[in-house]
Amino acid sequence: MxxxxxxxxxxxxxxxxxxxxxxxxxxxxxxxxxxxxxxxxxxxxxxxxxxxxxxxxxxxxxxxxxxxxxxxxxxxxxxxxxxxxxxxxxxxxxxxxxxxxxxxxxxxxxxxxxxxxxxxxxxxxxxxxxxxxxxxxxxxxxxxxxxxxxxxxxxxxxxxxxxxxKLIRSVMVKGVEALTDEMMSAAEAAGVVEEVLASLDASEKSDSWFRRAAYNRERMTTHGIRRAAEMEEAASTLQSLGVEPVMTQGTVRRQRAAAAPITTERNAA
Known part of the structure; x- marks a missing residue:
């Protein structure tokens, strides 16, 4: 029918x-x-x-x-x-x-x-x-x-x-869009758009997301404290340019949280 x-x-x-x-x-x-x-x-x-x-x-x-x-x-x-x-x-x-x-x-x-x-x-x-x-x-x-x-x-x-x-995937897809907007707003305010984009092109690697996800998480676990400190400086840079570091401040928290377990282990030892 x-x-x-x-x-x-x-x-x-x-x-x-x-x-x-x-x-x-x-x-x-x-x-x-x-x-x-x-x-x-x-x-x-x-x-x-x-x-x-x-x-x-x-x-x-x-x-x-x-x-x-x-x-x-x-x-x-x-x-x-x-x-x-x-x-x-x-x-x-x-x-x-x-x-x-x-x-x-x-x-x-x-x-x-x-x-x-x-x-x-x-x-x-x-x-x-x-x-x-x-x-x-x-x-x-x-x-x-x-x-x-x-x-x-x-x-x-x-x-x-x-x-x-769908929605977990959107964390990355829409998140990258938001990060791009935050980065470009700062780059435009600082007058360094071409240099920033050229640097990204030079460092871009095509790789499977299975490998990229594992690699990114390992880097955060190992170096999260140092990277969180770097991103705090990045947030200060954006603020000085009049760009609210919404995504960048979230990165600080994520980097620090990822490193917390290994830091706790080292302190205990």
Whole structure:
């Protein structure tokens, strides 16, 4: 039997997926922002006026709302889902939030699948990497493949596992962005942008993250106290340039904490 599709949320992700797929199967979308109704219709699918009507015939639901609305969307939708309908939660929220959303969906007879999108949806669209977790993750993978998604992987049966991978990874990805901004603001203020970037290019090494993670942690354990002191000076430098050393001060704390166990051992000896 042909299963109807519903999208809850029609922002960047929903509109991008829909434009790439041009789904032939019956599909509809609901977004609480009325200004998006025209975009939904232009994408060739029905624009529902509320969650109830969007879910009336839906067997596959992609939840693509903002992170702060992910739990509320699941809790609201739970009452209107068809028994056995699959709620694929693709929002970037914490594992505990996913588990609370799963409880709401499953309590009313729905199927919940934790999904994590690992890259920007533009320009990747349906080729974007997606991780799935939950008891019905394999079924959800097959459904997503039938919708045109090409890079979908099941990572376990425990709801929250996919989102944990996504958000822990984001510590590095978004952290590097924030560090870059802090570094560049200081380099611009000091008038040394070209020299700083050239130095980084000269020292950059391409290596597996398995090796890099182990190497970085060993360096912190061995040299964390000295490096923390150096980074305190770096923080003072940024402050003198009018740049708040938010990330740098965090580095000081992390370096010092990593060295604490070995320092304690030496003092005890």
């Amino acid at each position: 042909e299963r109807d599709l519903a999208l809850i949320g029609f922002g960047e992700a929903g509109s991008t997926f829909c434009a790439a797929a041009r789904w032939a199967k019956p599909a509809c979308a609901f977004d609480p922002d009325p200004s998006r109704k025209q975009a939904i219709e232009e994408a060739g699918i029905s624009a529902s006026t509320d969650v109830r009507s969007a879910l009336a015939d839906a067997w596959i639901v992609l939840s693509l709302v903002t992170a702060d609305q992910a739990l509320a969307a699941a809790q609201t939708a739970a009452a209107f889902l068809q028994p056995g309908a699959c709620w694929i939660d693709m929002n970037s929220v914490a594992p505990d939030t996913k588990r609370r959303a799963a409880a709401a969906i499953e309590e009313r007879g729905g199927v919940y699948v934790d999904a994590a999108i690992l890259a920007p949806v533009r320009p990747a669209a349906l080729n974007v990497p997606v991780l799935l977790a939950g008891n019905m993750a394999e079924t959800a993978r097959e459904e997503l493949l039938s919708l045109g998604f090409t890079n979908v992987r099941v990572v376990g049966e425990e709801v929250g596992r996919a989102s944990a991978i």
